[in-house]
Amino acid sequence: MKPLRVLVFGLAFPAAACAAEAGVFSVWNRPPAARAAERKIWDEELADFSATYARTIGEPTFKVNAVSREYVAQQFVPVMAGGKGPDVAKVRAEALPSLARQGLLASLKSEVDGWDQRAFVPQVFWDAATVEGKIYGVPCDSYVTVLMVRKDLWVQAGYSIDQPPADWAALEAAAKRLNDPARGVAGFGFSPTIEAVGDFVRQAGGELFRGGPAGWEPSFQENPGTAALTYLRRLRFEDGVLQSDPLASREELAQLFALGRLAMMMGVPDQMPDLISRYGMDPGELLLFPLPAGPTGVHAAHAGGEYFVVNASATPRNKAAAWAYIRTQLSPGNQLYRWRRMNELGLPIFPGAFSTTAHLSQLPGFQLMEQALSSARPEPALPKWPQIKDDLESGVLELLFTQADADVSGELREAAERVRELYL
Amino acid sequence: MNPREEDSRLERAYEGLLGGDVDEGVAPIPATPWEESPEAGARLPGWGGFFARPGVVAWTFLLPALAAFFVFSWLPLLRGLVLSFQDFGLVKEANWVGLDNYLRAMSDPQVIATLVHAIAFCALSLALGFWAPVALALYANELRRGRGLLKAVFFLPFLTPTVPAVLVWRWILDGGYGALNAVLSLGPWGPVRIPWLTDPALALLSLVLVFLWKTTGWNALIYQAALRDVPAEVYEIAELDGTGLWQRIRAVSLPILRPTMAFLLLMQVITTLQIFTEVHLLTGGGPANSTEMIATYMYKRSFLYLDIGYAAALGVLLFLALLGFTAARLRSLEES
Numbered sequence A: 001m002k003p004l005r006v007l008v009f010g011l012a013f014p015a016a017a018c019a020a021e022a023g024v025f026s027v028w029n030r031p032p033a034a035r036a037a038e039r040k041i042w043d044e045e046l047a048d049f050s051a052t053y054a055r056t057i058g059e060p061t062f063k064v065n066a067v068s069r070e071y072v073a074q075q076f077v078p079v080m081a082g083g084k085g086p087d088v089a090k091v092r093a094e095a096l097p098s099l100a101r102q103g104l105l106a107s108l109k110s111e112v113d114g115w116d117q118r119a120f121v122p123q124v125f126w127d128a129a130t131v132e133g134k135i136y137g138v139p140c141d142s143y144v145t146v147l148m149v150r151k152d153l154w155v156q157a158g159y160s161i162d163q164p165p166a167d168w169a170a171l172e173a174a175a176k177r178l179n180d181p182a183r184g185v186a187g188f189g190f191s192p193t194i195e196a197v198g199d200f201v202r203q204a205g206g207e208l209f210r211g212g213p214a215g216w217e218p219s220f221q222e223n224p225g226t227a228a229l230t231y232l233r234r235l236r237f238e239d240g241v242l243q244s245d246p247l248a249s250r251e252e253l254a255q256l257f258a259l260g261r262l263a264m265m266m267g268v269p270d271q272m273p274d275l276i277s278r279y280g281m282d283p284g285e286l287l288l289f290p291l292p293a294g295p296t297g298v299h300a301a302h303a304g305g306e307y308f309v310v311n312a313s314a315t316p317r318n319k320a321a322a323w324a325y326i327r328t329q330l331s332p333g334n335q336l337y338r339w340r341r342m343n344e345l346g347l348p349i350f351p352g353a354f355s356t357t358a359h360l361s362q363l364p365g366f367q368l369m370e371q372a373l374s375s376a377r378p379e380p381a382l383p384k385w386p387q388i389k390d391d392l393e394s395g396v397l398e399l400l401f402t403q404a405d406a407d408v409s410g411e412l413r414e415a416a417e418r419v420r421e422l423y424l
Numbered sequence B: 001m002n003p004r005e006e007d008s009r010l011e012r013a014y015e016g017l018l019g020g021d022v023d024e025g026v027a028p029i030p031a032t033p034w035e036e037s038p039e040a041g042a043r044l045p046g047w048g049g050f051f052a053r054p055g056v057v058a059w060t061f062l063l064p065a066l067a068a069f070f071v072f073s074w075l076p077l078l079r080g081l082v083l084s085f086q087d088f089g090l091v092k093e094a095n096w097v098g099l100d101n102y103l104r105a106m107s108d109p110q111v112i113a114t115l116v117h118a119i120a121f122c123a124l125s126l127a128l129g130f131w132a133p134v135a136l137a138l139y140a141n142e143l144r145r146g147r148g149l150l151k152a153v154f155f156l157p158f159l160t161p162t163v164p165a166v167l168v169w170r171w172i173l174d175g176g177y178g179a180l181n182a183v184l185s186l187g188p189w190g191p192v193r194i195p196w197l198t199d200p201a202l203a204l205l206s207l208v209l210v211f212l213w214k215t216t217g218w219n220a221l222i223y224q225a226a227l228r229d230v231p232a233e234v235y236e237i238a239e240l241d242g243t244g245l246w247q248r249i250r251a252v253s254l255p256i257l258r259p260t261m262a263f264l265l266l267m268q269v270i271t272t273l274q275i276f277t278e279v280h281l282l283t284g285g286g287p288a289n290s291t292e293m294i295a296t297y298m299y300k301r302s303f304l305y306l307d308i309g310y311a312a313a314l315g316v317l318l319f320l321a322l323l324g325f326t327a328a329r330l331r332s333l334e335e336s
Helices: A002-021 A036-057 A073-081 A093-101 A109-113 A123-129 A151-156 A168-178 A194-203 A223-238 A250-258 A269-278 A316-329 A332-344 A367-373 A385-402 A408-423 B003-017 B038-042 B046-052 B056-083 B100-107 B109-129 B131-142 B147-159 B162-172 B179-184 B200-228 B232-240 B245-273 B277-282 B294-304 B308-335
Strands: A025-027 A064-066 A088-092 A138-144 A146-150 A186-189 A209-212 A215-218 A262-267 A286-289 A302-310
Touching: A025 A088, A025 A316, A036 A064, A036 A316, A036 A332, A073 A093, A088 A093, A088 A316, A093 A123, A093 A302, A093 A385, A123 A138, A123 A302, A138 A269, A138 A316, A146 A151, A151 A262, A151 A286, A168 A186, A168 A223, A168 A262, A186 A250, A194 A223, A194 A302, A194 A385, A215 A408, A223 A385, A223 A408, A250 A262, A250 A269, A269 A286, A302 A316, A385 A408, A385 B294, B046 B056, B056 B308, B100 B109, B100 B308, B109 B131, B109 B200, B109 B245, B109 B294, B131 B147, B131 B200, B131 B245, B147 B200, B162 B179, B162 B200, B162 B277, B200 B245, B200 B277, B232 B245, B245 B308, B277 B294, B294 B308
Parallel strands: A025 A064, A186 A262
Antiparallel strands: A088 A302, A138 A302, A146 A262, A146 A286, A209 A215
C-alpha cells in the first residue's frame, strides 16, 4: 500500500503545483542575481506594479511570478509551443518576426493603437515589430549603432571632442592617425557581422535585401555592397588599422576598447554597462558619435534591441495584465523613476536602459540617439534571417576579411545566388 | 616482503583458487547456495528465495545502469534515427519524409567539405601526434628518476577542463596580442604576426595542435600502463645480452605496445571524426568554413537552422561510418 501512496502523491503534487500556478501572471525579464543593483530596481518596479494592479482590478490575490531567463531561441520556442511560456517576455528584435509567424505571440495592435505613448516611439521600431500588418511587440531596450571613441586617444591625436568623423574618408584618416602598432593600439575595431556591414552598404546608397513579405531579393551584391566591402577591406589590408583578429566578436572588441587597445569601434550604447562595470572603463573616457556618412551622404545605422512580447496562449486575464505591465514599465513616470534610481545606485546611464519613448523626452545626453534614429533601419525581416546571416558571415565575410586576394564582387554575386536558391 | 615475493605469493594464491595446490593461509571461496544446488536456493522462503535464483542478483545490480543507458543513450539514439526520417520543427507537426534527409546529405557540398576537413584533421593529428605519446611513454619507462613528475606534467593537460583550456588557447594563438606570437617575436627575425586562427591555411593546423596538447598525455599514460606489463626480467636479459636502447625498444617494447597502438589508433580516428568543443570554441568552423567539422555542422543545422531532421540524418550517417570503420578495424586486428 505504501508504494501506491508514494506514487499517487508523486503524481498529484506536480499536478497540484501546476494548477496553483495556472492563475499566476508570469514575467521572464528579471535581471539575473549577478546584476544586483539592476535587479533591485526591477524588483521595486514590479512590487509597485503588482500592488497597484491588484488594487485596480480588485483582485488582492493577484500574484506575479518573476523569472530570470534570457531569451535563447532553442529554449524559448519549445517552451512557448508547449504552452508553458511566460505571459510577458523580452525578445531580441531579429527574433520577433519568426516567433510571430509561428503563432507564438499575441497581436498587440489594438492595445498599441490606443496607447498614448505610441507616437513617441520612432516608426523604425514599430516597423521591426510589424508582421503582416499586426504589431507583435513593444520596443523597450532599443539601440542604434554608433561610433564609440576613446576620448583620451582622440584628444591625444589632436581631435576635438565635438567633431566626429563626418564621412568615410575622415574615418579612415582618423583610424590611421590613431593606429599605433608600437603601443598595441589599433585605430578602428570592426566585427564583420552582416548587420555592421549592412550599415556601410546603406551608407553607400544600397540595401542588403530589397522587397518585403511578398518577395525578397538580395541586393548586397550590387555596386554599393561592393563599395562598402572594398572600403572596409582597405582599412584591414592596406591601411592595417583594424584590430589584429579580423574576426573578433563584438564582445572581444569591447574588451580591447576598454583596455585601450582600440581607439574607435563600431558599437551600440547597450555595451556601456559591460564596458564600465565589467571591464572597468571610465565613463568619462567614452565618446559616442554617429556613424560617418558614406559617399551618398547618408549616416545610416541600424536599429535593434529588445521588445516586450505577450504569449499567444495567455488567458484574457493575463493578457490584460501583460499589457498593463508593459504600459507601466514604459510610462514616462516609471522611466524617470528608473533613471533616478540608477543614478542613486551608481549604475551607468545609457540610452538602451530606457524605452524609446524616453529617448525623445528630456533626459540629458540622448540627443545623439534622436539624430541617429532619423536614418536608422531594423534588420531585414526575412523569414530565414538567422540562416542567411550565418551563411553570409561564415561563407563570405570571413573570407573577405581574412583573404587579401579575394574577389569581392565575385564572392558577393556567388553568395547572392546561393541565398536566392536556398533561402528565399 | 619485496614486490617479487608478493607477486609469487599472489601467484600461488591464484593457483590455489583455480584448483592447484592450495597455499596455507589462503582460504578457498565458499560456493554460493545456487552454485551447489540452484533448486535449493529457489526453495528459500520470501525475498531470499527470489534473490537466490541464478542471475537475479546480477540483473538487479545491472538494472539501474541499464535503465540509465536506455534513457540517456539508447532512447536518444532511437529518437535520432526516427527524426532522421522526418521534417521536424520545434513548433510544427513532424512530417515523414522517407530518405529525403539522407539524399540531401549526399548532395550537400558543405557535407563533402566537412568530410574533407575531418579527414585532413584526422590525418594531420595522426601524422603529428601518433608517435608523440609512444615516445613519451618509452622515455618515461627508461627514466630511473623523475618518472612520476614527467607523467604528471604530460597528463596535466588532460586533467584541465576543455572549455577554459581552449579559451586560454584562443588568447595564446591570437594573431596580434597572442602569447605564441610574442614568444616567436623574441627571435632574431623580429616581430611576427602569424594569424594562427584567422588564416584558413593555418586554422586547421592550430586546431590539431590544441587537440594533441590535450590528448597526448592520456595516450602516453595508456602506453605507459602497457609497458608496465613487461616483466623487468625481459629488459634485464636484454641488457645482459648487450642490446642497446634502440634495439631494446624495437625488439621488446614496440611489439608489446602493438595491440595498444592499434586500439589507440582506432580511438584517435573516432575521436577526431567527432571533434566538436575545440572547433566550436576556437574557430567556430571558420574562417570561411575552413575548419567546419561534421559535428559542428550538425550543431549548426540543428540549433541555428532548426533543421533538426537533417541534422539527425547527418548524425546517423556519422554513426554508421564510425561503426563500419570500427568493425572493419577490429576484424583486421583479429585476423592479424
